[in-house]
Amino acid sequence: MSIQTAIANPTTLQPGNINWMEVPANGQCVFTLAPKETLFHDGDEADFVYEVIDGLIASHSLLCDGRRQIMGFYHPGDIIGMSHDGNHHTSCSAVGSTRVRSIPRSMLLNAAKDRPELSEKLLNCMTNQLYGMQSHFVVLGRKCAQEKLASFILALARRYAAEDAESVTFRLQMTRMDIADYLGMTIETVSRTLTKLKTSGVIEMPDTLTVCVPDLFKLEDVAEHDDEGW
Amino acid sequence: MSIQTAIANPTTLQPGNINWMEVPANGQCVFTLAPKETLFHDGDEADFVYEVIDGLIASHSLLCDGRRQIMGFYHPGDIIGMSHDGNHHTSCSAVGSTRVRSIPRSMLLNAAKDRPELSEKLLNCMTNQLYGMQSHFVVLGRKCAQEKLASFILALARRYAAEDAESVTFRLQMTRMDIADYLGMTIETVSRTLTKLKTSGVIEMPDTLTVCVPDLFKLEDVAEHDDEGW
């Protein structure tokens, strides 16, 4: 389900999944971003709203001295670029090669006016994203390196794992630098901590991008408590 | 402007300011929370949405070992408790004595259905809050103790200062513990860092709760020690 089908069929619209099939075709557009290519910059006019089709988008913020913080990753189905004041307040760029669909903000808002269900769904998208950010605050503010990495991998694992699965294997789409900037660490600490997680058997990594979680519960324990006791 | 007047007069509704005057009176309720009293817990059913009338509310999250992270502070006019799935995903409690207005979630959603403007404003509230959280990520993930506190005080100062003012004096409503839990630090480091800011003349504190910022630009420099990218 995407924005398209949802506008066409409001009852099926899910958070992070809006379908804009009924929106005039000339307004929408699907295109592909190369890795690291920017979707929009902080401060740009927010004329468009985007839906990730496949790939991965990172929203981030830069300090002048080069420090970077990634606020969040947007996966397929996620909505990017809603604005309350007509301007973006963050930059967004592709992690790997990424396809997105764009729709003029005005068109989406107009459609929402005629469709209470659509605007309710948009609101759900927002509150959904908002809640997704909550746990990230705890990770950034209160967790140590090992808990940060475990939490990060756990979140990805849950996204990729089948319902009720106990183990899962997947490929990272982002670099160590991206992970570091997301978790508020350095690449060196990310690397060292991954090594520690491998050594303790919580994860396996056949190559630098493939992560295998043999026991999701064990990973949960590390993500929540600092291990040592386990 | 509050939720009340906004429902009555949609065109005047501003983000963080919703007026529900037209909502049946039996649905809404104004009450006072004592300091540290809880508005709702993580996991509670989100039957009500709240507007802060005066005082201050903190939304926070707890790890099982007692570590706490405050996600954000809600000031008068702010809306709390919108949920996408009918449950709260964070706890909220009063910092000092705080008055809030509650409205049944169902009633607000129904009113929104008949009022495209209202639901657009609600959406604005959400995106507004979402963007407010962005800078907090940078603070938590990428700033050192001094920058964290300077950023924190600067945000409060801007809220209290008159337009174009160069200096401002205000009272903190929260304890050192609250500040520490908001900024991802310990109370000791908060205290030490405040002392450092006082010593360097960036702020003055006649007593533990009164903050005087003689030069907002100087405070900006410390907070953004090269920061505020683009």
Add this chain to the structure above:
DNA sequence: CGACGGCTTGATGATCATCAAATAGGGTGG
């Protein structure tokens, strides 16, 4: 007054950042 909670200050140590260098993997051109 004495006790309590919140705050400050001091001493010490752990964690993580920084600087530096080696290794691995991917892509290019011969």
Add this chain to the structure above:
DNA sequence: CCACCCTATTTGATGATCATCAAGCCGTCG
């Protein structure tokens, strides 16, 4: 197909920042 290069990643050594443990201070309240 291999040599080479470039970048990403890993590993090592060292140090700064901040957490922790501990004690003392201040204002409030019973």
